[in-house]
Amino acid sequence: MTTDLNCESCGMPIESGHYCQYCTDGQGNLQDFDTRFAAMVDWQQRRSPGASRETIEAETRSYMSTMPAWRNHPGLTNA
Numbered sequence: 001m002t003t004d005l006n007c008e009s010c011g012m013p014i015e016s017g018h019y020c021q022y023c024t025d026g027q028g029n030l031q032d033f034d035t036r037f038a039a040m041v042d043w044q045q046r047r048s049p050g051a052s053r054e055t056i057e058a059e060t061r062s063y064m065s066t067m068p069a070w071r072n073h074p075g076l077t078n079a
């Protein structure tokens with residue numbers, strides 16, 4: 001039996017719960033927006049080494065705005 005769960009913060013497939021191991025702290029709580037945003041910018045930068053910082057940040061914002069954990073976050077709504 002397969003599950004169809006994805007992390008509500010970054011979208012990666014997970015086995016259970018709402019968030020993956022990368023998006024939570026040691027207690028299983030979701031990390032704050034700034035922490036996740038910085039980590040996802042880094043991740044995106046590794047995938048697109050030639051892209052400018054502005055492009056990377058815009059792509060990261062638009063990706064995060066599709067995620068249940070972040071889509072109503074004030075850090076994204078006025079971007």
Ligand SMILES: [Zn+2]
Pocket residue numbers: 007008009010011012019020021022023
């Ligand atoms: Zn995640």
